[in-house]
Amino acid sequence: MTDAARNVSTIKGEPRAHKSVHELLESPDFKRLVSKRWSVSLVMLLLLFVSYYGYILLVGLSPATLAQKIGDVTTLGIPLGIASILAAWVLTAVYVVWANRSYDPEVERLKGQLKS
């Protein structure tokens, strides 16, 4: 069977192929998925580093900044500490939203291309 014959006729120009494992692994779509996943992860990790280590280095190198008052007695450090914790959660949530909206549908689509 030729490669052309192996591919089912296309719909809207999109090859709805029944791919072998090897073909799927080699396909640009799959490679793009993997590289996208790691780019997103690394960017998020970097943001996490900045939010946490930024806070810690601020504490270590410039404690006076955190000691500044923003209320009658409340120091800047208090909301910043809380923000640091919240940032960690927000980053996690952003990743999940991305994964649900963008990663999972693509995974399902690619799995659908596999020869059963």
Add this chain to the structure above:
Amino acid sequence: MLSPGAVMQFLLTQTQAPAASAAQETSLGHPTAPAIGFFFLIVAVTLVITYWAAKRTKTSKEFYAAGRSVSAIQNGFALAGDYMSAASFLGISGMVALKGYDGMIYATGWLVGWPALMFLIAEPLRNLGKFTFADVVAFRLRQRPVRIAAAIGGVLTVLTYTIAQMVGAGSLIKLMFGLHYEYAEIIVGAVMLAYVLFGGMIATSWVQIIKAVLLLFGVSLMMILVLSRFGFSPGNLYEAVAAKYGQKALEPGGLVTNPVEAVSLGLALMFGLLGLPHILMRFYTVPDAKAARKSVLYATGFIGYFYIIIPIVGFGASVLVGRDFITKIDKGGNMASPLVAELLAGTPFLGFIAAVAFATILAVVAGLTLAGASAYSHDIYVNVIKKGHATEEEQVKAAKIATVVFGLFAVLLGILFKGQNVAYMVGLTFAVACSANFPALLLSIIWKRMTTWGAVASILVGTFTSIGMIVLSQTVWVDVLKNPAPIFPFKNPAIFSMTAAFLAGWLVSLATPEAEAQDKFEDEKLRTYLGVGAE
């Protein structure tokens, strides 16, 4: 100096206790009816659950992974429960009570591992493994050497953490209920063994879930009651703190001074989580990678909430109970939370909090025992000794025997280390986890050229550098072994030992290329990223 060891040391340390005000009293330290009542209630409920779980625990999949029947939110609670230990709860609120803002700084570090876990390994871990993290490390490599190395790293991590928990448990129970240390150890050992032996992962998961809910509820209630005394305004609370102890209670104190030390600790907390076997094991209890991902989100939410509200309880304790009285009851400040609970809502609430703290200990030690047992029964017995061919009965039987052995060890070591300053053990746990387990795990997932000997080298180098550096550091060499000066200048070796482990993995892999492993890497991608063929 900022380190888990320093904090626990601070909490368990002998300091001058100032004279307490004559009018204050507490029922802490004496068994009271509410405390005993709640304690028995919690143990009874958890044992009923164990009985129910036991009827559902026949196969290895059920024993190790709860039959993969845990939902995302349930696992979120279980993960949070496993992570929010009694030391966290009592220790951090105590630290905020006695030291103010420094306690808040310390609290922030505990959450940051969870996003990292999500971004780097949660989904691949679930897709590639079956019951333990060693499954993933050894996935395309030669089983025997990798399994043995991973078991060493895993067991050491679990063991150090278990000792810290068991010793902490004994002291806490003695403080709260007035029980003898040894009896406390035996009770903890017996009850948690019941959970694991008869109910496996199903029971331990549900015990964790219940405990997490109770803990979050209890701490939330404390926060609300504290704020109610200050017109529900945190600003008023902080004003009261400043009025009583000065503005510096709201400013960074001496906790974070050395940037290298601080970054090293941060690395250990962040990446150590990714190497804790008892946490990683929980990822196999959910059906698939998507559920694993969701459960991390839930867990991060619960844990983040916990660490945000704990300082309010701590500050409330410092104002309402007073630092003097807190240190009179326990020099380390561990009793700040129970004391403020008693003040806010009387002995019943104190009893509830004490029982929840006890449940916390039981649940965590149960999880650790399961993880420790599985390192032998699943990684060594099934995969090395039996080369992957063990019947269900053999697997479950091995798991149960390993559980009993590990449980007995836990009790014995707890008794052996009585009175020792085991604060460094928590630091050790995270340092070993981030150096021995995490690098090999990550490299195995993402790097094509990772080889068997690379993995082994990474784990062994990570293990021995982290342990060696901690032994030679202030916390062990000077404080425990009584030498004049530390040989290794930092309390946290993470930045060095983790780097060394990555380097070792990289160099040794390049020096010992394994064509088979490289071929499998490509094929494995289908499973890693799409979940095809995941168990």
